[in-house]
Structures are given as structure tokens and as C-alpha cells.
Amino acid sequence: MKLKDYLGLLAEGGPGFVQLALTNACNAHCSFCSFSRLDSSQWLMAPWERLQQGLAALAAGGVRFLVVTGGEPLLYPHLHPALALARRLGLVTLLCTNGWLLTAEKINLLAEAGVSHLIISIDAATAEAHDTHRGLPGLAAHIRRQLPLVKAAGLVPLPRSPSAAWCRTSSAWEDSWPSWASPWSPFLIRSVSCTPAI
Numbered sequence: 001m002k003l004k005d006y007l008g009l010l011a012e013g014g015p016g017f018v019q020l021a022l023t024n025a026c027n028a029h030c031s032f033c034s035f036s037r038l039d040s041s042q043w044l045m046a047p048w049e050r051l052q053q054g055l056a057a058l059a060a061g062g063v064r065f066l067v068v069t070g071g072e073p074l075l076y077p078h079l080h081p082a083l084a085l086a087r088r089l090g091l092v093t094l095l096c097t098n099g100w101l102l103t104a105e106k107i108n109l110l111a112e113a114g115v116s117h118l119i120i121s122i123d124a125a126t127a128e129a130h131d132t133h134r135g136l137p138g139l140a141a142h143i144r145r146q147l148p149l150v151k152a153a154g155l156v157p158l159p160r161s162p163s164a165a166w167c168r169t170s171s172a173w174e175d176s177w178p179s180w181a182s183p184w185s186p187f188l189i190r191s192v193s194c195t196p197a198i
């Protein structure tokens with residue numbers, strides 16, 4: 001999409017941004033998330049036919065930025081074709097993951113499907129606490145191993161913190177950014193979203 005196309009959308013209040021949950025299924029066990037309490041028999045996946053129609057409707061309606069999430073979107077069976085379709089429709093796609101299911105092959109598939117940014121949830125100042133929050137021992141180390149592959153594939157990694165608990169207990173949370181996530185650049189670290197302390 002060219003600059004003049006974006007400027008044209010401004011008159012209509014756009015370009016639009018949509019966050020799309022493809023599934024409620026998740027492999028993690030975060031105590032702060034209701035999805036973690038679902039039995040696999042309760043997992044839902046977006047119907048593929050309807051998803052294709054929905055993506056086309058979003059593009060036609062002026063949406064240009066799409067954040068794909070879940071649950072854990074890497075569990076969605078039609079993820080690769082869905083992302084590729086979104087890209088063909090002119091959407092800039094970002095994908096949000098807890099990182100556990102990332103592999104070199106999956107990272108390359110995401111890049112091939114045109115994903116621009118990979119948002120990985122980070123919610124503790126130490127690797128141990130992060131793994132405990134997520135209920136996935138070894139997750140922080142796994143994320144660290146995947147980051148160079150993410151960058152090599154041409155995806156921009158973005159950390160995000162969905163945990164209000166961390167923000168509440170850290171008044172200067174940017175200063176206490178976990179060293180285990182250091183492969184991210186300072187610019188990207190500052191782009192972390194955080195639920196404000198209540």
C-alpha cells in the first residue's frame with residue numbers, strides 16, 4: 001500500500017487496526033488468564049471459510065493493521081494460509097504468541113506468510129518468575145533461543161507485558177526490564193504495552 005492510499009484512508013478515520021483472536025486454545029497455564037482453565041474439549045477455532053470472508057471484509061472496510069492473537073494462535077490449524085491471505089489483501093500483520101511453540105520452521109513460515117512483527121509476551125523481571133507465571137518451565141530460555149531466528153527471518157520481535165501484577169509491583173518497570181530478554185533493542189523495549197496499576 002502506498003502513502004497516498006494511507007492518506008486517503010485518514011479522511012475516513014483510518015487506516016483501521018483490528019485485533020483478531022483465532023482461537024481460545026492455549027498451551028500455557030497462566031494463572032491470570034481464563035483461557036488457561038479451558039479443557040481441550042472447550043477449545044474453539046475460527047471457521048476457515050468465515051475467516052476468509054472476514055479478512056476480505058476488513059480489508060474492504062479500510063483496516064490495514066491486523067494483530068493476530070488467541071489463545072495461542074500458533075495452535076490454529078489454518079494459521080499460515082490465513083496470514084498469507086491477510087497479507088495479500090494488503091494488511092500489515094502482527095502475531096502475538098507466548099513463544100513456547102516457536103521453532104525455526106514455524107518462524108520461517110510466519111516470515112513467508114508476510115508477518116511483520118512477532119509480539120512475545122513477557123511478564124516478569126526474572127526468567128524463573130516468567131516461567132512460573134506461564135506454567136511452562138524453560139519458556140524464557142526457549143524464547144531467548146528463538147530470538148536470533150526471529151530476527152534472521154526478517155521479523156521484528158516486540159515484547160509485551162499483559163501482566164498487571166508486574167507493573168503494580170515495579171514503579172520503574174522499564175528500568176527493571178529482564179536481562180534474559182536483552183536481545184531486544186532498547187527501542188523495542190520501550191514499545192512494551194503495560195496494564196496501568198489500579
Ligand code: SF4
Binds near residue numbers: 027034
Ligand atoms: S499464554 Fe496468553 S492466552 Fe495463553 S493462558 Fe497465558 S495469557 Fe492466556
